[in-house]
Amino acid sequence: MSEHTVTVTWRRTSTSFDYETYNRDHSWSFDAGVQVRASAAPAFHGDLDCVDPEEAYVAALSGCHMLTFLAVASRKRLIIDAYEDHATGFMEKNVHGKLAVARVVLRPRVRFSASVAPSQDELAKLHEQAHHNCIIANSVSATITIEPA
Structure with missing residues (x-):
C-alpha cells in the first residue's frame, strides 16, 4: 500500500x-x-542531546495513537482543541532474556470543545478504537497501556 x-x-x-x-x-x-x-x-554511550532509537520508538507509538485518535474523533464529529501525551517506554528483558522496550505507557490528555466532551466511558472507547487501528501499535509486540488523564 x-x-x-x-x-x-x-x-x-x-x-x-x-x-x-x-x-x-x-x-x-x-x-x-x-x-x-x-x-x-x-x-x-550515546549523546544526551540527540534522539535515540528507543525515544523515537515511543514517539512513533504516541504519535500514531494520537493521529488515529484524532481521526476516530473527527469521524464521530467530536471536536478536539488540544492533545498532549507524556509517553514512557520501559526497557526490560523480554521472554528471550534480551533487552527490549517491552512496555509503553501512553498518557494522553485530550481537550475537547466544551460543548461536545464525551463521558469517561466514551473516551476510553475512543482510545481503544484508536489503539486497535494504530498502524505502529499493530506492528509491534510491546505491551502498550493507555492511561487517559
Whole structure:
C-alpha cells in the first residue's frame, strides 16, 4: 500500500573503534527533507542531546495513537482543541532474556470543545478504537497501556 524510507548515516569520528569509545552520533534523513540528529541512548554511550532509537520508538507509538485518535474523533464529529501525551517506554528483558522496550505507557490528555466532551466511558472507547487501528501499535509486540488523564 505504501513505502516509507529513511536514510541513516553514520561515520566514524573517533580515533578508535573500541566499544567504549567509538562515536554513536548519526543522522536520520526523511523523505520530506527533515534531518534528525540521533545517537544511542546515554546508557549505551550515546549523546544526551540527540534522539535515540528507543525515544523515537515511543514517539512513533504516541504519535500514531494520537493521529488515529484524532481521526476516530473527527469521524464521530467530536471536536478536539488540544492533545498532549507524556509517553514512557520501559526497557526490560523480554521472554528471550534480551533487552527490549517491552512496555509503553501512553498518557494522553485530550481537550475537547466544551460543548461536545464525551463521558469517561466514551473516551476510553475512543482510545481503544484508536489503539486497535494504530498502524505502529499493530506492528509491534510491546505491551502498550493507555492511561487517559
